[in-house]
Amino acid sequence: MRIAVVGASGYTGLESLRILHRHPNCEIVAATSEQRAGQPVGDAFPAFRGVIDLDFENANPEALATRADAAILCLPHATAAPIAAGLRKGGVRVVDLSADFRFSDPALYEAWYGPHGAPELFGQGVYGLPELYREEIRNADLVAAAGCYPTSVLIPMVPFLRAGVVHTEGIHIDSKSGVSGAGRKLADTYLMAEMDGNAMAYAVTAHRHGPEIEQEASLAAGSEVRVSFVPHLLPTVRGMLSTIYLRTKQPLGEDQARAILAEAWADEPFVRMLPAGEAPQINSVRGSNFCDVNVIADERNGTLVVLAAIDNLVKGASGQGVQCLNLMAGFEETAGLGEAPFAP
Amino acid sequence: MRIAVVGASGYTGLESLRILHRHPNCEIVAATSEQRAGQPVGDAFPAFRGVIDLDFENANPEALATRADAAILCLPHATAAPIAAGLRKGGVRVVDLSADFRFSDPALYEAWYGPHGAPELFGQGVYGLPELYREEIRNADLVAAAGCYPTSVLIPMVPFLRAGVVHTEGIHIDSKSGVSGAGRKLADTYLMAEMDGNAMAYAVTAHRHGPEIEQEASLAAGSEVRVSFVPHLLPTVRGMLSTIYLRTKQPLGEDQARAILAEAWADEPFVRMLPAGEAPQINSVRGSNFCDVNVIADERNGTLVVLAAIDNLVKGASGQGVQCLNLMAGFEETAGLGEAPFAP
Amino acid sequence: MRIAVVGASGYTGLESLRILHRHPNCEIVAATSEQRAGQPVGDAFPAFRGVIDLDFENANPEALATRADAAILCLPHATAAPIAAGLRKGGVRVVDLSADFRFSDPALYEAWYGPHGAPELFGQGVYGLPELYREEIRNADLVAAAGCYPTSVLIPMVPFLRAGVVHTEGIHIDSKSGVSGAGRKLADTYLMAEMDGNAMAYAVTAHRHGPEIEQEASLAAGSEVRVSFVPHLLPTVRGMLSTIYLRTKQPLGEDQARAILAEAWADEPFVRMLPAGEAPQINSVRGSNFCDVNVIADERNGTLVVLAAIDNLVKGASGQGVQCLNLMAGFEETAGLGEAPFAP
């Protein structure tokens, strides 16, 4: 399959190149970047010298449609939608890593992201979390890959909501992310001299991924779910942990809790249920598409502590996008994603 | 005042040396280390070459009592108690950084730490958190400096428990610590090659600081408090964040919540209330005795998100110990602790 | 080809598993570890859960010979030699990552490493640096993969020695390595709390890789070469830089110097000559088998500054081993090694 990586010079764009480069069924035919157009990929990013033999080009949906069967969009929200629309017109199948097609309620999208860039397509994307929507993704032409935080939260949390064993309000989600989640953003906060050794919460209960989590959690629970979502920045580049505090309706032992989680994802190729008491860690998933999960029951306090780790650039972005592409194209779902995690 | 630093070769011991070295009213007269006895401090730890002109010696309470007016114990739990007993016999005032004198219930201590090393002294230590027990510390001869996690949790949380505005069960505490909190422990987990870029929860709802937090929180609330305490390890050396999720009994606006926190600590020299919406961060407190706090109200979900940052080796250990010593000795409470944080 | 990874629980062992797992022509049939024998690989190292479906076993050369066509030895020096001997007896082709078969002078080996573990095999290994000994490796049954530092030094330096344009004494080599080069060593120096943010020289002009460099450099120059080799430890996990200071016999312009380096390695799949003035960096090679090189001429001072970057665990160890295996087996030389570097 011929693939265009649109917005290829950002971190999720480069990660898409990295994954697709080794994909047995895909050929990268274009890498776009407005800022770098005309420059060889390997000149701009020396890691790719001798690996990706393409020049960056401007993102022209019409032109791309003549050369690509599918595209993965690694663009900021709002920018992605019109490009997606153009590509769809040309018959190109699209996986969009931005938030533009993740929401079903236009008002909610607009409240958090501003005016939508292609209102005619709004709501036509399938939510790109294969663990929840595998069949829908298989049949989709436009997939909105789930956000990084929502991925790290929904996979471990949804089974308990579906099972109806936990309260749907008073949910507390404490997530931690490496700095690559912000993209290559030139702001003081992201400088090595400011962030090395540092850590802090940010956008406390006000992060855009909060409503995305609530949308999908509510669908899973069959009723409105409310979460207090608090993201934190870690002094590392890649990796994301979520620690989710759920209050049980009835006393629930750890064995039962573990059974609920394990059974929900027993057949998933990328969800790894850890042994009792073992906490997921970033270094066990880095560079891979795995989502490691576990649950520990604090029966004394009526709380389940649900834990997950992902690589925010892989299962939280580009890997998830490729997993969706694989489903859409009828490839092996794990194609290009079988690499062992990168550790130490 | 002549001070002995007992257990001076570990991280909290060295940090005690660092702080006491600049203390205007203290003279370090002994630095003990069983492992390093006989070695000059500066040979063992080149940072201190030309700074601390002492040889490590064995910890002999009787001998120390002839030379020291006070001692700061930087020993593992169980080891500290008998030394404390010996020093007290000799009339030496003691600040113990271990857990040996933090508990009032012997069974609780024993359940988490094993047999106590000086049962006759059990319960005679004053809990060394000046923000809670300033007057008691002033009059004490044996102070058990609060643990690092409890310090980072109690300072921001107690005002809400005292005010009675939050539920006392279903409390979720998500803490994050730099690796120095574990001491100089030779285990795979703490190797640079394993921990750099890594992060994970550990001892989930099973950490020894959980019962310590509950003891003091219950005293503050006037009724039993139950918390789910989940510590995490960060890929950094120093620093500790706590994010505490409290459910309000009645709707509570952020202004009201901020007023409760700000008023509680208005006169504290080391608690800094941050402007609305600003999250405490490690790099703003590193190397200092400050505890930065804030609270953000998630009214939609009936939750207060309470935040704190400390340096685990300073306000979480040696700095707190010196603050207690200052109170016991009648020095300026901030003596030796006025350094600006170390940033960048 | 059926491969045994011997000493699979150390960093180079795990890295060999990681690379061979994706190798199109290899099947990992055994992973040995004395310390972990009986334990599933994925239990001991959660990164490999669901990836490598093997239990660690003891290293029994006879038993391994019945199941493996080739073995990669990731053992400490001295331990490797007898295992290699056993495997060779069983007809297994061996790539040894230790120093045991890198030297041609037994006295030199013994002076730096102590008594050899299989004297009858001494000197029978081909030095495993394909850029220097490709044809010999193709025909070898026992290959001693080059050390990490020597790899990062010889590739950029040998062309100038062969060209005869630089002095062969007074050579100064300043190398910098991530901590994984030391293996999973439980010593204070390698603790996160000691090494994060730190850096220092070590084994100044007394590192075992010095004589290895001199052996190969002398062969390249056709006369004795003497180097002052100073390794440094960097506060990172992977990656190695070498900065080599060569004094020119005659004035030599940068264009000429660049031509010498570029032409020497023009056909090498893993050596990347950078554009004029661009310095190799760790993040451009991490996780890959690339060796990025460049040279900058300081004509004023009669000095060539020769630069190289590798990933010490890949081109400096396991990747190099697999490259050698590929040559020995007649596979595509780049098989299993085509991954893009891991960045950011």
Place this chain on the structure above:
Amino acid sequence: MRIAVVGASGYTGLESLRILHRHPNCEIVAATSEQRAGQPVGDAFPAFRGVIDLDFENANPEALATRADAAILCLPHATAAPIAAGLRKGGVRVVDLSADFRFSDPALYEAWYGPHGAPELFGQGVYGLPELYREEIRNADLVAAAGCYPTSVLIPMVPFLRAGVVHTEGIHIDSKSGVSGAGRKLADTYLMAEMDGNAMAYAVTAHRHGPEIEQEASLAAGSEVRVSFVPHLLPTVRGMLSTIYLRTKQPLGEDQARAILAEAWADEPFVRMLPAGEAPQINSVRGSNFCDVNVIADERNGTLVVLAAIDNLVKGASGQGVQCLNLMAGFEETAGLGEAPFAP
């Protein structure tokens, strides 16, 4: 003494505030920042909240002269000179951390830094390295504190040049710096996501500190000295190592070499000669004004390996500035600089 910190919002400016805040003889009366004028220091930099009770103001030399006895200039080169001129007119004693007054040859300055901002003052600054120019600094009104790299190179190297035991050309200097040396620069290179785990040479033999080193080295040697100076960036915030390769004229044993270095700096309060064979490391000097030095002789190869470590923001900038101020004002030379290094 009343001090103004001019350009107080950059890293060396903040570090000057940090050091002067604890200085027993100094009162900070002004902190200037064009970008932050009007903002409280503690609002802009939360580490300083409750520590420095000043608002940033614009740098108006005339106004400052009415309130300050001395000033430390933490400004970019070219910007510093006219401010220095204005302050001198007002009788304010000036320590300038920029390069504006470090050179004696105007053409050399201009070649590397462009047009000078106060030609009338050019050459009137005393080179601010107390180990070389203590007496001149005592009597100076304008001191140009030595650059960070030159400090880390000159202190360990000058004794050998003065002793005349090494060649004055073919000197190779391999320096490594933390990223704070670049200041708070918003460029891709300095982002956490780009620099964490990374390292590389830069400005190879083309860094502005090269000619500064050569100027002072030549003065020390009494003849022209030529060096190949290669700076590197380390994945850490603070700290600087220099590894200097000197070729001996005659065979020189390590004891002799150590004696030359030790005797040269025997009375220096901030130079620490390490025991034989021990390499200086960043973590032993971080946060302090120390320069740790050592020398190892490679007699076989006619080379001395000279080593030094400093904190680039302290002995390499603000601490050195304060040391100079102390000399100028007749204070204890170590006043405000007695803090133990910050480790772990």
